[in-house]
Amino acid sequence: MMSFLLYKALLVIIIFVISLVMAMYSTYGERKVAAFMQDRLGPNRAGPIGILQPLADGVKMFMKEEIIPNVSNKFLFVLGPSVAMFTSCITGAVIPWGTSLHIGNTYYPLQVTDINIGILYIMAVTSIGVYGIMIGGWASNNKYSLMGALRASSQMISYEIAMGLAIIALVMHTGTLSLGKIAAMQTSWHWNVIYQPLGFLIFLICAFAETNRTPFDLPESDSELIGGYHTEYSSMKLGFYLFAEYINMFISSAVISTIYFGGYHMPFVGHIASGNFLAILGVIFLFAKIIFFIFFFMWVRWTLPRFRYDQLMNLGWKVLIPLSIFNIGLTGFLMWATGRIH
Amino acid sequence: MQALTTRSKVAVDKKMTLKERLYLPAIIGGMAITLKHFFMKKVTIQYPEQTREFAPVYRGQHVLKRDDNGAERCTACGLCAVACPAEAITMTAAERKKGEENLYREEKYASVYEINMLRCIFCGLCEEACPKEAIFLTDRKVDSEYQRGIFVYGKDKLVEKMDERVDVSKRQTKEVIEFKKHPEYAHNQLNKSLK
Numbered sequence: 001m002m003s004f005l006l007y008k009a010l011l012v013i014i015i016f017v018i019s020l021v022m023a024m025y026s027t028y029g030e031r032k033v034a035a036f037m038q039d040r041l042g043p044n045r046a047g048p049i050g051i052l053q054p055l056a057d058g059v060k061m062f063m064k065e066e067i068i069p070n071v072s073n074k075f076l077f078v079l080g081p082s083v084a085m086f087t088s089c090i091t092g093a094v095i096p097w098g099t100s101l102h103i104g105n106t107y108y109p110l111q112v113t114d115i116n117i118g119i120l121y122i123m124a125v126t127s128i129g130v131y132g133i134m135i136g137g138w139a140s141n142n143k144y145s146l147m148g149a150l151r152a153s154s155q156m157i158s159y160e161i162a163m164g165l166a167i168i169a170l171v172m173h174t175g176t177l178s179l180g181k182i183a184a185m186q187t188s189w190h191w192n193v194i195y196q197p198l199g200f201l202i203f204l205i206c207a208f209a210e211t212n213r214t215p216f217d218l219p220e221s222d223s224e225l226i227g228g229y230h231t232e233y234s235s236m237k238l239g240f241y242l243f244a245e246y247i248n249m250f251i252s253s254a255v256i257s258t259i260y261f262g263g264y265h266m267p268f269v270g271h272i273a274s275g276n277f278l279a280i281l282g283v284i285f286l287f288a289k290i291i292f293f294i295f296f297f298m299w300v301r302w303t304l305p306r307f308r309y310d311q312l313m314n315l316g317w318k319v320l321i322p323l324s325i326f327n328i329g330l331t332g333f334l335m336w337a338t339g340r341i342h
Numbered sequence: 343m344q345a346l347t348t349r350s351k352v353a354v355d356k357k358m359t360l361k362e363r364l365y366l367p368a369i370i371g372g373m374a375i376t377l378k379h380f381f382m383k384k385v386t387i388q389y390p391e392q393t394r395e396f397a398p399v400y401r402g403q404h405v406l407k408r409d410d411n412g413a414e415r416c417t418a419c420g421l422c423a424v425a426c427p428a429e430a431i432t433m434t435a436a437e438r439k440k441g442e443e444n445l446y447r448e449e450k451y452a453s454v455y456e457i458n459m460l461r462c463i464f465c466g467l468c469e470e471a472c473p474k475e476a477i478f479l480t481d482r483k484v485d486s487e488y489q490r491g492i493f494v495y496g497k498d499k500l501v502e503k504m505d506e507r508v509d510v511s512k513r514q515t516k517e518v519i520e521f522k523k524h525p526e527y528a529h530n531q532l533n534k535s536l537k
Contacts, residue, residue, distance in 0.1 A: 037376045041386040303376040304369060 080136025148228025
């Protein structure tokens with residue numbers, strides 16, 4: 001029992017640290033990718049090729065003056081970034097980071113908890129994530145913050161529907177809500193993206209909207225809302241908001257890789273490795289996929305301009321939702337046609 | 343009227359085709375462009391280690407030339423001050439005394455010659471106006487300072503020193519050099535001193 005708790009605690013800490021480090025280096029990666037796509041070099045002075053830049057940014061964030069506006073609701077003002085950070089950190093619990101390590105006579109699965117409604121858990125937690133932004137924007141008592149918060153909440157609620165419908169089609173295909181089982185069943189090349197290309201596309205677009213990334217970054221839209229919901233924030237509270245966005249990006253990439261891109265599976269690798277070595281290779285493959293999707297998020301950000309708000313709502317309600325309902329029907333029809341249901 | 347560019351398109355309020363309404367082909371096209379730039383050569387010049395090369399005709403801090411004997415070429419005619427659109431140049435003329443022939447090339451010289459570097463726009467009109475080939479713009483930069491007064495450069499900073507002469511040959515195009523070889527201007531040649 002003790003060793004079980006110890007192993008779980010260790011796993012939680014490792015995942016927590018990895019999430020934070022990934023988010024830290026996503027900020028560095030974002031600046032590098034932005035620079036490279038604009039024919040610049042990006043940060044390269046702090047350490048070799050600028051590798052210490054996130055540390056310098058972190059120190060700067062901590063050293064800055066902390067300002068809490070007089071007219072704000074102090075309790076909610078502090079609660080906002082805390083909720084945002086908390087919700088983005090707890091999502092990693094249900095993601096299967098690998099198969100399991102066989103040490104001694106015990107198998108240690110590389111997943112904190114394989115609850116049988118893993119996907120619903122992720123949907124629920126991301127919904128709570130809206131509160132972080134909403135509370136922060138409202139508590140600031142600033143019209144720009146409020147506008148950003150309003151935009152964020154309506155956008156995230158709208159796109160959650162399409163996202164949920166895309167997942168329904170996926171669940172029809174997999175027959176389970178458990179992320180562990182979904183990852184385990186996509187052996188070698190049987191990735192879900194091959195069976196659910198339309199669902200993947202809808203999920204990807206919704207993931208962009210849910211993480212408030214360009215082209216759906218209307219809650220922040222620096223050029224119109226002076227930063228949106230975090231206009232009044234400074235120092236590490238601002239840092240938490242920005243950081244939460246990068247953790248969300250990391251978790252979204254992990255979820256996309258897990259449910260659509262085979263998780264820790266890779267074609268043909270079963271022939272060259274087995275046992276613990278295969279498990280570790282699986283973790284590496286999963287992280288390679290995650291890093292690719294983080295890069296993809298950045299790639300899109302530095303390519304596409306921001307949507308107008310009515311375009312955003314049109315896309316969400318009039319295109320993605322009908323499309324995902326069509327996808328559900330199509331999935332059902334194909335399953336009936338191939339004889340998987342009667 | 344001649345079109346200014348071949349890439350301009352007339353904006354029309356036409357119905358978008360299905361391909362355009364899908365957005366995805368255009369998005370993929372855009373992403374291909376950014377990915378291409380991702381691998382392109384970067385244009386950044388990393389300043390303290392690298393510096394951008396100056397054009398050969400760069401117009402920087404002025405120099406008041408001396409001739410080969412070390413005599414100042416300027417005769418304080420004031421044409422540069424008249425030509426200056428920013429009114430940055432002032433001078434006081436003085437008469438050459440006996441025994442000063444090594445110091446000044448002609449009978450009249452500038453005892454005070456000042457250029458206000460904050461007013462100067464580095465257009466090079468002073469250089470064009472000068473009949474004595476005395477003033478030139480060079481590829482040196484004006485130093486930054488903390489006080490405004492320091493930017494009024496006097497003769498101590500402007501007149502070239504004989505042990506570190508400033509090369510201004512690049513400021514003159516081939517045609518100008520050719521033109522100045524005309525016998526009428528022989529007395530004025532840059533590196534020739536009056537006997």
